[in-house]
Amino acid sequence: MQIAVIEFARSIMKLHGANSTEFDPTTKTPCVIFMPEGSKTHMGATMRLGSRRTFFQVTNCKSAKLYGNASYVDERHRHRYEVNPDMVPEFEKAGLSFVGRDESGKRMEIIELPTHRFFVGAQFHPEFKSRPGKPSPLFLGLVAASSGQLDHLLQPGLISSTGRHTCSKGGAQKLKAGHVMKPLNGLVNAHYSATGNGAIPI
Numbered sequence: 043m044q045i046a047v048i049e050f051a052r053s054i055m056k057l058h059g060a061n062s063t064e065f066d067p068t069t070k071t072p073c074v075i076f077m078p079e080g081s082k083t084h085m086g087a088t089m090r091l092g093s094r095r096t097f098f099q100v101t102n103c104k105s106a107k108l109y110g111n112a113s114y115v116d117e118r119h120r121h122r123y124e125v126n127p128d129m130v131p132e133f134e135k136a137g138l139s140f141v142g143r144d145e146s147g148k149r150m151e152i153i154e155l156p157t158h159r160f161f162v163g164a165q166f167h168p169e170f171k172s173r174p175g176k177p178s179p180l181f182l183g184l185v186a187a188s189s190g191q192l193d194h195l196l197q198p199g200l201i202s203s204t205g206r207h208t209c210s211k212g213g214a215q216k217l218k219a220g221h222v223m224k225p226l227n228g229l230v231n232a233h234y235s236a237t238g239n240g241a242i243p244i
């Protein structure tokens with residue numbers, strides 16, 4: 043996400059010197075800056091590490107829909123630098139949407155270009171919780187968009203939201219937000235999902 047923001051600043055906003063202070067500490071246009079997290083309860087010194095909560099700012103965006111219209115998601119982090127919060131209004135004016143933020147609103151978690159088929163970036167690491175047959179919603183969205191199935195995937199009722207229950211042989215089971223209820227063409231095998239999180243798709 044950090045690199046995508048720099049690229050957007052350079053190419054769309056014509057801020058040609060835009061950079062991260064990680065790469066150029068003297069940049070005049072610091073889009074990404076050092077914002078250490080001094081936590082006494084988490085290991086890793088200045089690093090923002092482990093599970094943190096992302097709150098969706100808008101409901102009508104691809105990533106919120108991919109996460110089953112959840113109001114927040116918990117994903118794993120491993121970073122020190124952040125999108126410069128002072129530049130966010132400028133970015134948003136130019137069309138980049140910061141659809142997910144932390145609880146303070148200062149740390150940007152998910153970006154999207156609403157006009158693009160699938161331009162999505164995340165500060166967290168979706169790969170850490172992605173599993174075979176139970177892919178991270180953002181990766182599933184990328185593959186669905188690449189294979190022309192994103193609209194189909196995002197139609198109401200295909201992705202479960204938090205607390206949704208279904209019946210199976212073992213009785214009612216709670217499905218996690220982002221669980222895909224029905225198989226797509228070659229993208230998600232329902233039986234893999236069943237072994238992935240214990241829920242049997244209907």
Ligand SMILES: NC(=O)CC[C@H](N)C(=O)O
Nearest residue numbers: 044064120121122123124
């Ligand atoms: N997780 C990431 O985005 C990569 C590391 C990042 N450059 C940082 O330390 O902020």
